[in-house]
Structures are given as structure tokens and as C-alpha cells.
Amino acid sequence: MSVLSSDAMLADFTKQKHVLDRVVAKMTQAKIVRLTNPAGTDLQFSVRGRTAHGVPGFCKRRGDATGTPDIEAYVAPVEESVNGTLMVDGSTSVTGVVDKPISIKIRRGRAVGIRGGKHVVRLQRMLENARKPSAFQVGEFGIGLNPKARIRGAIIEDEGALGTAHIALGDNTRLGGNNRAPLHVDLVMRRAVVELDGRMLLKRGNLYL
Numbered sequence: 712m713s714v715l716s717s718d719a720m721l722a723d724f725t726k727q728k729h730v731l732d733r734v735v736a737k738m739t740q741a742k743i744v745r746l747t748n749p750a751g752t753d754l755q756f757s758v759r760g761r762t763a764h765g766v767p768g769f770c771k772r773r774g775d776a777t778g779t780p781d782i783e784a785y786v787a788p789v790e791e792s793v794n795g796t797l798m799v800d801g802s803t804s805v806t807g808v809v810d811k812p813i814s815i816k817i818r819r820g821r822a823v824g825i826r827g828g829k830h831v832v833r834l835q836r837m838l839e840n841a842r843k844p845s846a847f848q849v850g851e852f853g854i855g856l857n858p859k860a861r862i863r864g865a866i867i868e869d870e871g872a873l874g875t876a877h878i879a880l881g882d883n884t885r886l887g888g889n890n891r892a893p894l895h896v897d898l899v900m901r902r903a904v905v906e907l908d909g910r911m912l913l914k915r916g917n918l919y920l
Contacts, residue, residue, distance in 0.1 A: 738763035781871035785853035787888030801899035807864030850883030874916035876903035
């Protein structure tokens with residue numbers, strides 16, 4: 712199915728823009744983020760001093776650009792603050808829907824161990840072919856906010872699905888970060904649980920605003 716014919720295109724983008732603005736404000740005000748999910752993700756990192764941004768899925772002014780049907784709030788974590796385990800049980804921008812959860816150990820902001828099914832080979836090859844340590848750096852944290860989007864292998868929809876979160880490896884210089892890399896790889900997880908400074912923001916697809 713084409714992204715343009717998916718149910719995600721039927722979301723009330725104007726209504727979700729109000730939700731998006733509130734999530735962006737909370738992420739900007741936050742200092743510490745904890746990200747978990749039932750598959751085994753457990754990451755903690757700082758966003759202190761970083762400004763969050765939003766993708767509303769529509770444009771209103773000449774010269775604006777967006778990704779449709781993506782609706783997401785995102786921020787560049789403080790680069791060396793990210794530690795823990797990321798379990799990618801949704802999709803990636805390299806492989807589409809993963810055949811088996813991909814486990815990524817992250818230490819001081821860098822992916823230091825990547826394991827999984829056959830799709831992990833493609834992911835590792837792309838990162839290694841970049842020939843830059845910065846390709847393995849965590850560059851982005853985002854939350855999907857489109858209630859009609861589903862994970863089905865098209866990253867422009869997958870990363871915007873409500874209930875998901877994503878971490879990206881690679882460049883974040885256009886997101887407010889300091890990591891310059893030759894690529895940007897999105898990694899989407901299902902059933903994300905997000906806490907900001909110890910307060911729940913997202914759990915079981917429900918937002919606590």
C-alpha cells in the first residue's frame with residue numbers, strides 16, 4: 712500500500728498540531744529522559760539545554776517543508792549522555808519492518824554492540840561503510856503522534872505512529888545537535904514508555920499532558 716493511500720493520511724492534522732505543540736514544550740523544558748519498552752529498551756539521557764521541534768504533517772506558509780503523514784516531536788539528546796539498551800522491535804529506515812528485534816548497546820552516546828536477525832547485517836554494513844565514528848552516535852530522540860499511522864515499513868509513517876518512539880544514529884546538526892555524520896538512520900520501537908524528569912509522558916499509546 713502506498714503511504715498516500717494509508718489511513719495515516721486521514722488523521723486530523725490540525726487537531727494533532729495542538730497536541731504536538733504541548734509535547735514539544737514539555738520535551739524542551741525537560742532535563743532527563745528515560746525511554747523503555749516491553750521488548751527490553753532501557754535508555755536514559757539528558758536533553759538539558761536542547762530545544763525540541765515538531766513535524767506537524769502539513770504546511771501553511773510558502774517555503775515550509777514537512778513529512779506527511781509523519782507527526783512527531785523530536786529533540787537532539789546531549790551527545791555523550793545516552794546510556795543503556797535499545798531494542799528496535801518496529802522498523803528502521805534501512806530495513807523496513809525488522810525480521811527480529813535488533814539489540815543495540817549504547818555507551819556514552821555511541822552504539823557499541825548491535826545484534827539481531829538477518830536485517831542487522833544491512834544496518835551494520837551501512838554504519839560501517841560511512842567510515843566515521845560519528846555514524847554510530849545517537850543523534851535524535853522522537854515520539855510519534857499520528858493516531859492513524861501504523862508500523863508497516865515506510866519510515867515516514869512508522870516514526871510518526873502514536874505509541875512509538877524512535878532513536879536515530881548519525882547526523883543531528885539540523886536538529887540542534889553537534890554530531891556531524893554522513894548519514895541519519897531512524898530506529899523505531901513499539902509500545903514506548905517515555906518519562907521526562909520522572910513524570911510519565913507516554914505509555915500504552917496514551918499521552919499524559
